[in-house]
Amino acid sequence: MGERAQEREHIEHGIAPVFDGRSEVLVLGTMPSPASREAAFFYGHPQNRFWRVLAALFDEPAPVTNGERTDLLLRHHIALWDVLASCDIRGASDASIANARPNDLGRILSAAPIRRVFCTGATSARLYGKLCEPATGLAAVKLPSTSPANAAWSLPRLVEAYRPLAAELSLFEPPVLDVPAVVDLEAAIAAAGTGLDELMERAGRFLAYEVRKVLEARVMDGVETVAVRPADDLQTGPRRSPAGVPTVIFCGNGNNGGDGWVAARYLDAWGFPVCLITATDASDLVAEPARTAALRAQASLGPASRVLLSPSDAEVAAALRGAPVAVDALLGTGFAHRTVRAPFDRWIAAINEARRQGVFVLAADVPSGLSAQTGESAATTVQADATLTMIVPKPGLFAPAGAAVCGFVRTAPLAYIEPFLKGARTHL
Numbered sequence: 001m002g003e004r005a006q007e008r009e010h011i012e013h014g015i016a017p018v019f020d021g022r023s024e025v026l027v028l029g030t031m032p033s034p035a036s037r038e039a040a041f042f043y044g045h046p047q048n049r050f051w052r053v054l055a056a057l058f059d060e061p062a063p064v065t066n067g068e069r070t071d072l073l074l075r076h077h078i079a080l081w082d083v084l085a086s087c088d089i090r091g092a093s094d095a096s097i098a099n100a101r102p103n104d105l106g107r108i109l110s111a112a113p114i115r116r117v118f119c120t121g122a123t124s125a126r127l128y129g130k131l132c133e134p135a136t137g138l139a140a141v142k143l144p145s146t147s148p149a150n151a152a153w154s155l156p157r158l159v160e161a162y163r164p165l166a167a168e169l170s171l172f173e174p175p176v177l178d179v180p181a182v183v184d185l186e187a188a189i190a191a192a193g194t195g196l197d198e199l200m201e202r203a204g205r206f207l208a209y210e211v212r213k214v215l216e217a218r219v220m221d222g223v224e225t226v227a228v229r230p231a232d233d234l235q236t237g238p239r240r241s242p243a244g245v246p247t248v249i250f251c252g253n254g255n256n257g258g259d260g261w262v263a264a265r266y267l268d269a270w271g272f273p274v275c276l277i278t279a280t281d282a283s284d285l286v287a288e289p290a291r292t293a294a295l296r297a298q299a300s301l302g303p304a305s306r307v308l309l310s311p312s313d314a315e316v317a318a319a320l321r322g323a324p325v326a327v328d329a330l331l332g333t334g335f336a337h338r339t340v341r342a343p344f345d346r347w348i349a350a351i352n353e354a355r356r357q358g359v360f361v362l363a364a365d366v367p368s369g370l371s372a373q374t375g376e377s378a379a380t381t382v383q384a385d386a387t388l389t390m391i392v393p394k395p396g397l398f399a400p401a402g403a404a405v406c407g408f409v410r411t412a413p414l415a416y417i418e419p420f421l422k423g424a425r426t427h428l
């Protein structure tokens with residue numbers, strides 16, 4: 001045995017595949033890298049672009065935790081594993097692989113309606129063809145490697161190359177659910193391991209991601225004068241911010257406000273300053289997990305961002321003057337009244353006036369003042385350019401008054417909900 005061969009280490013895979021009975025494509029790498037084995041999950045090296053590519057394909061923020069990564073795969077009906085069960089390998093060097101033993105892919109193929117197999121790189125495609133294809137009878141599509149070693153492939157180029165994978169997947173349309181059914185759904189998601197605090201973290205990140213898209217588009221359109229780096233990807237920061245007025249985020253006292261606090265934390269961390277407006281200091285909030293989220297955000301905001309506690313109407317108007325975006329996180333599914341109390345009624349009027357002056361208004365979950373359930377609208381209701389509704393759409397968004405104030409509606413897929421929908425009270 002030569003000296004180089006002696007450096008090889010025998011590796012057993014050890015990470016369970018991700019799949020279920022809804023998986024439609026199977027994505028295979030070669031073998032987990034040392035960084036992935038340490039993270040106990042696939043593509044764990046922080047510079048590996050696999051997760052950023054998938055997130056960009058589906059226009060969503062990159063998943064951060066292994067739980068979010070698993071959710072993303074299952075939500076999109078993707079099974080993920082590797083070609084090899086064990087091998088001798090030097091570090092992460094595919095070229096050094098010897099004594100390769102394949103995984104038993106029959107485990108996935110017998111349980112899921114897999115239509116297509118994709119290999120993430122030349123080595124996995126070669127080993128799949130040699131060791132697995134004779135048994136599976138399915139030819140694999142070779143995709144470029146997302147490893148940092150494959151530097152010739154930029155992120156946008158990788159995303160284009162991965163589009164055939166997305167094209168194989170059937171789209172899941174979340175059903176419209178009554179607000180009580182949404183609460184039941186949240187309880188089911190929590191019982192399966194993803195608590196309300198984690199859902200709020202995902203909701204706020206998604207909100208920040210949508211704001212960031214608007215900010216980036218303004219730069220592309222030449223509305224913002226100071227250039228940011230070319231939009232390589234929308235997933236990571238920090239990045240130099242467009243100069244000028246911060247994004248204004250209005251936060252109420254409930255968990256809708258919590259979504260706004262989390263969004264503020266992400267935008268600030270990504271290099272986009274915010275001005276957060278609240279009637280209640282973070283430490284005086286009562287609703288959880290909003291309070292915990294607000295305290296964390298308040299502690300982490302950098303010097304370019306600020307929190308305005310109970311500002312005067314003049315201060316609110318000044319914050320909105322020339323702002324690129326206003327986020328309405330005042331009232332969500334917890335609101336179902338005819339009138340909105342002060343100061344939120346005045347803030348809603350200020351948001352609507354700012355929109356008339358060209359500020360883009362993004363509503364969190366539902367425009368404040370609109371009943372998410374009945375679609376009845378209070379005298380003062382936010383008029384949004386877009387509404388990012390959380391997990392599933394609610395009926396009020398599509399009632400005549402609701403449709404008139406929501407703008408473009410997008411659902412933030414915060415969790416893998418298909419397993420919980422059987423028996424859910426779908427709104428008719």
Ligand SMILES: NC(=O)C1=CN([C@@H]2O[C@H](COP(=O)(O)OP(=O)(O)OC[C@H]3O[C@@H](n4cnc5c(N)ncnc54)[C@H](OP(=O)(O)O)[C@@H]3O)[C@@H](O)[C@H]2O)[C@H](O)CC1
Pocket residue numbers: 182186196199200201203252253254255256257258259287330331332333334335336337339340341342344364365366390391414
């Ligand atoms: N569905 C999900 O998956 C997720 C939802 N999240 C977000 O949480 C909100 C729902 O949060 P909740 O705390 O239940 O309710 P709201 O924040 O919408 O509203 C409660 C606050 O509203 C105040 N309120 C009530 N009536 C009025 C009124 N007439 N005028 C002014 N203010 C009013 C209320 O104040 P009180 O003093 O009456 O208690 C509360 O402060 C949901 O919409 C999502 O955005 C999570 O992010 C997790 C995922």
Ligand SMILES: [K+]
Pocket residue numbers: 256328329330331332363364365366367368
């Ligand atoms: K709202």
